[in-house]
Amino acid sequence: MKNRPFTFMLVAASLDGKISPRRRPGQANPVGPELIDDDIMRLHNSKRAGVDAVMVGLNCILLDDARLTLREGEGRSPIRVVLDGLAEMPPAARILDRDAPTVVVVSKDAPPGRVRTLRDKGADVITSGRGRFVDLAPAMEELWGRFGVSRLMVEGGGTVHRSMISSGLYDEVHLIICPFVIGGSRSITPVDRWPFWPRGPIPRYSLAESQVIGDYIYVVYRPIEA
Numbered sequence: 001m002k003n004r005p006f007t008f009m010l011v012a013a014s015l016d017g018k019i020s021p022r023r024r025p026g027q028a029n030p031v032g033p034e035l036i037d038d039d040i041m042r043l044h045n046s047k048r049a050g051v052d053a054v055m056v057g058l059n060c061i062l063l064d065d066a067r068l069t070l071r072e073g074e075g076r077s078p079i080r081v082v083l084d085g086l087a088e089m090p091p092a093a094r095i096l097d098r099d100a101p102t103v104v105v106v107s108k109d110a111p112p113g114r115v116r117t118l119r120d121k122g123a124d125v126i127t128s129g130r131g132r133f134v135d136l137a138p139a140m141e142e143l144w145g146r147f148g149v150s151r152l153m154v155e156g157g158g159t160v161h162r163s164m165i166s167s168g169l170y171d172e173v174h175l176i177i178c179p180f181v182i183g184g185s186r187s188i189t190p191v192d193r194w195p196f197w198p199r200g201p202i203p204r205y206s207l208a209e210s211q212v213i214g215d216y217i218y219v220v221y222r223p224i225e226a
């Protein structure tokens with residue numbers, strides 16, 4: 001048995017395979033509820049409602065100030081988990097609002113003062129690995145063992161998905177293909193930063209589910225063991 005939650009990534013990608021234009025902090029995200037159909041926003045919310053925790057990387061907080069809660073009146077929000085190796089999350093981040101439990105995963109190199117601030121704001125802290133990128137395997141084991149997370153949804157961004165895939169600590173990829181293009185060679189892709197090849201093989205998947213929702217396509221893929 002795996003000592004980690006059942007884990008899937010959920011990503012909404014444009015027709016040209018991007019998840020966001022590259023932005024500066026404070027620049028609004030054009031890929032949001034104004035652009036995406038209500039049916040898809042409802043699907044997203046129902047996926048959140050069906051898990052014990054959602055996990056994102058620090059950039060989702062710095063760029064989007066994401067709250068990761070369910071829409072008002074739609075039940076109890078899952079635990080919110082942020083990967084933040086050096087505890088750089090601003091104390092004013094909305095995810096520290098106490099509307100739902102928040103767990104920040106830091107590394108042993110996170111300055112103690114910043115970690116204390118996160119705890120003072122009500123967050124629980126997991127310490128895993130060294131440097132900016134936390135070690136995912138012990139963090140996920142702790143989410144499972146200490147926090148009782150048996151289903152985890154990873155909601156980006158591209159860098160976190162890259163780490164998830166290279167560590168093999170996930171079960172499914174849920175992809176929503178959206179009817180718009182973002183363009184730009186510097187835009188963020190669902191799996192960003194470094195290519196898998198030539199250092200290793202290109203990860204492959206089998207199709208488990210597909211659904212057409214208006215102009216959108218929702219697909220679930222499972223990794224094929226190399």
Ligand SMILES: NC(=O)c1ccc[n+]([C@@H]2O[C@H](COP(=O)([O-])OP(=O)(O)OC[C@H]3O[C@@H](n4cnc5c(N)ncnc54)[C@H](OP(=O)(O)O)[C@@H]3O)[C@@H](O)[C@H]2O)c1
Pocket residue numbers: 010011012013018019020021023029031056057058059060061063064083084085086132133134135136155156157158159160161163164188192
């Ligand atoms: N369309 C969608 O479905 C969707 C969903 C989510 C996000 N997004 C977009 O994606 C963008 C953010 O993506 P991103 O790739 O820039 O950043 P990200 O994946 O959100 O965050 C990456 C950062 O998380 C921290 N981190 C700590 N441990 C890590 C680990 N083990 N693996 C990976 N990261 C770890 C690091 O912070 P430091 O290096 O700073 O310490 C890393 O740079 C935003 O524009 C957001 O709007 C789109």
